[in-house]
Amino acid sequence: MARIVSLGSALQDIYLIDCDDFVSTAIGKEAIFGKVLVGSKVDIDSISYEVGGGGVNSAITFSRHGHEAIFMGNIAHDSAGSAITKKLNQESIDDSYVNFLERKATGTSIILLDKKSGERTILTYRGASEQFGNFSEKDLELINPDWLYVTTLRGDMDTLKRFFLKAKESNIKVMFNPGVKELENIKELTNLLKYVSVLNVNKAEAMQIVPGVTLSELVYRLNNYVDTAIITDGRMGGIASDGKETYRYGIYEDQKIKDATGAGDAFGSGFLAHFAAGHSFKDSLVFASANSTAVVTKLGANKGILTGSEKLHPMPIQKI
Numbered sequence: 001m002a003r004i005v006s007l008g009s010a011l012q013d014i015y016l017i018d019c020d021d022f023v024s025t026a027i028g029k030e031a032i033f034g035k036v037l038v039g040s041k042v043d044i045d046s047i048s049y050e051v052g053g054g055g056v057n058s059a060i061t062f063s064r065h066g067h068e069a070i071f072m073g074n075i076a077h078d079s080a081g082s083a084i085t086k087k088l089n090q091e092s093i094d095d096s097y098v099n100f101l102e103r104k105a106t107g108t109s110i111i112l113l114d115k116k117s118g119e120r121t122i123l124t125y126r127g128a129s130e131q132f133g134n135f136s137e138k139d140l141e142l143i144n145p146d147w148l149y150v151t152t153l154r155g156d157m158d159t160l161k162r163f164f165l166k167a168k169e170s171n172i173k174v175m176f177n178p179g180v181k182e183l184e185n186i187k188e189l190t191n192l193l194k195y196v197s198v199l200n201v202n203k204a205e206a207m208q209i210v211p212g213v214t215l216s217e218l219v220y221r222l223n224n225y226v227d228t229a230i231i232t233d234g235r236m237g238g239i240a241s242d243g244k245e246t247y248r249y250g251i252y253e254d255q256k257i258k259d260a261t262g263a264g265d266a267f268g269s270g271f272l273a274h275f276a277a278g279h280s281f282k283d284s285l286v287f288a289s290a291n292s293t294a295v296v297t298k299l300g301a302n303k304g305i306l307t308g309s310e311k312l313h314p315m316p317i318q319k320i
Helices: 052-063 079-090 139-143 157-169 187-193 203-209 216-224 262-276 282-295
Strands: 003-007 011-018 024-025 030-033 046-051 067-070 074-076 100-101 108-114 120-125 145-148 174-176 198-202 228-232 240-241 246-249 318-319
Touching: 003 052, 003 139, 003 262, 011 079, 011 282, 030 100, 030 318, 046 052, 046 079, 052 067, 052 120, 067 157, 100 246, 108 203, 108 318, 139 157, 145 240, 157 174, 157 187, 198 203, 198 262, 203 216, 203 228, 216 228, 228 282, 240 318, 246 282, 262 282, 282 318
Parallel strands: 003 067, 003 145, 011 108, 074 100, 145 174, 174 198, 198 228
Antiparallel strands: 011 046, 024 030, 108 120, 228 240, 240 246, 246 318
16 A cells, blocks of 8 residues: 545535525526525525535545544634544545644535535635645655545645655655646746646546546647646546557446535546456546446545445446
8 A cells, every 4th residue: 555645725615505596597507506595594305514625625534444544734723624534534534734723714515405406516725725835845754645636726736846856756656636726827837737646627627737628639648748637528438548448438327416516526536446456447447437436426525435446337438
């Protein structure tokens, strides 16, 4: 097994669940979520307190797979922070590098979830997870991990560069799943990709980084920047190439979505968890898809995360 550092956000997710007031309606090309009138009082069906954030979700995947998982993120000394540290301890994740901020509350998301369709709208207060500049890349020397897994750092390109350079210097492999804020800095982002071993993006994100329309075009051009590129495309599956093998894959199962929160985290971290355990590129893609499918069938971003010991059935995947 490997030692993997997850650098990213930690959030408390508060679900407000209803079967009629949060139904989405189409207006032109846009979908409006809910029919709540301003000033009204709305009775919801249920509420659920969960823990999430890309850094936490990925660390849970790594730990359940049997890896030594270390989480690096910011929280505060409050009830949400306590919920997160409790979850990290339950999942046997090393929280020695968690920072507690004094002037920020722990990041929190309010998730309005339509019980019937699984559609949701997320209202997020980033709080302590808004910043990452307080982390020292020198901690990587102490941890000495095999992999550094990075989700969005809210556009903090300086911290990304510091950690990526240190990883390169220390022969630590990097898997990167950038977010909206990083994609707003395309020039800086592309300059950092030379330090990345595995890049995981969706189709729309790939089109922001390189020119192209088809998945084949996009993955080919991304391979000019990184050794391994993985592009997801929702229910259409996706494409992945390590420069030697290229696979076009579908979805693991066409399941009814209970809650799509954390699906992307489950796919990316699922791939690395399986790959770092010595499995093939192809099998790791299958596990990634299975992990993502398992997550969307349960409420919360990480309840459905697999352990890696499950027997998986075949899925649509073809070498091209």
